[in-house]
Amino acid sequence: MDSHAIIATEGLTKDYVLGPHVVHALRGVSVAIDPGEFVAVMGPSGSGKSTFMNLLGCLDTPTAGRYWLDGRDVAGFGRDELARMRNAKIGFVFQMFNLLPRTSALENVELPLLYSGLPARERRGRARERLAAVGLADRGHHHPSQLSGGQQQRVAIARSLVNEPSVILADEPTGNLDTRTSVEILALLQRLNRAGLTIVLVTHEPDIAAYAGRVLAFRDGRLLSDEQRGAPLDAATALAALPADEEALA
Numbered sequence: 001m002d003s004h005a006i007i008a009t010e011g012l013t014k015d016y017v018l019g020p021h022v023v024h025a026l027r028g029v030s031v032a033i034d035p036g037e038f039v040a041v042m043g044p045s046g047s048g049k050s051t052f053m054n055l056l057g058c059l060d061t062p063t064a065g066r067y068w069l070d071g072r073d074v075a076g077f078g079r080d081e082l083a084r085m086r087n088a089k090i091g092f093v094f095q096m097f098n099l100l101p102r103t104s105a106l107e108n109v110e111l112p113l114l115y116s117g118l119p120a121r122e123r124r125g126r127a128r129e130r131l132a133a134v135g136l137a138d139r140g141h142h143h144p145s146q147l148s149g150g151q152q153q154r155v156a157i158a159r160s161l162v163n164e165p166s167v168i169l170a171d172e173p174t175g176n177l178d179t180r181t182s183v184e185i186l187a188l189l190q191r192l193n194r195a196g197l198t199i200v201l202v203t204h205e206p207d208i209a210a211y212a213g214r215v216l217a218f219r220d221g222r223l224l225s226d227e228q229r230g231a232p233l234d235a236a237t238a239l240a241a242l243p244a245d246e247e248a249l250a
Contacts, residue, residue, distance in 0.1 A: 005032040005068070006166055006198050007056060012065035012075075014051050025051040027221040028065065033200065033214075035166075038193040038232070040209035041202045043218035050171070052218065053202050057169050058086040070166050087112065091160030095172035097152045099144040099159075106131060106140035109159045116163070130158035134188060150181035157188060168192070170201040174208055180242055186211045187235035211235055 014026040026048045033039055043049040054060040055067060058074060061082070067075040074085055099108045110127040118126075131140055134154040144152050153173060160168055170189065174182035190211060193199050201212060209215050210233045217225040 004034055006035045006037075006070055007031075007033040007200070008068040009055075010066045012052070012055060012067055013063050014048075014055060014060070015063045024221050026055070026062070029223045031216065031223060031226065033198065035198055036193070036196050037214055038190065038199045038212045039201070039214045039216060040212035041200060041216045041218065042204065042206070042209050043224075044204065046220075047218040048221040049202050049218045051221075053169055053171055053200070056167075056200065057090055057092060058082040087115075087163060089166045091163065091165035091168045093153070093156050093160050093168060093170040093173045095175040097144070097149075097156045097176075099152055099155060101144050104141050104143055105136060105147065105155045105158075108144070108155055109162055112159060112163050126162055127158075130161045131155070133161065134158045148181070149177050150184055153177065153181075153185055154188065157185075157192075161192075165197075167198045167200065170199065172202055172204075174203070174205075180239070182208070183235050183239045183242065187239055190235050 008031070010030050012026060012029045016023040016025055029048075029052060041049045041052060051060070055062055058069070058077070061077075062075055065075060066073055069085060070089055072085070074082065077085065100111070106124070106127050109130050110123050113123040113126065116123070128137070128140060131137055134157050136151060136154050136158065139147060139151060144155070147155065168189075173189070174185055177185065186208070189199055189201070201208070203209055213229050213232050215227045215229065216223060217227070
């Protein structure tokens, strides 16, 4: 294991048994991601990228191989240990936002803290700080239906930050957004990354992966390539270059 890596895998493998058949979803993937990297995980449907992310997120356990998260070997952890590690170290951002519809933005952000043992006032204060950090300080009492898609994804990002994780795992975070809003979300993720947060983003779109500093390409359950990019696209610059009516045209 790379002692400096925030994420490290060695021979990570995942098989699924479907009746008489075995599906080899992930085949011996070894990779190391250092603190502060912005990594895109790419690949077509069935390539293994989602399985890889589920294992990194401690949402599943590997069939074989090892996985270290922030220096701890978690590949053999039980369900409760995985849950504790997941809550302490990982923030999740999903394509469908996964916000509770009858709950305010502030309460959605606060949800991960409910089992933390923090006093209610401290939980609420931290949630307000995270909403402010994503530019939604004035939207705390709005419900998801009262927010645009981009605002909902910002709430989801604030929620992912509230437990002060070491890593953000973002699964197609721009998949339901128009062009301008997608670039706005990427600008926010880049800003968080430049502040030191490690981000791993799953996407099937090369134009989205272009904003990451490193791209892992998967195919047929294997890591096909690992490309470092010296000069990823800057989302703030790209946003400024978009025409004012880009959202209407997207």
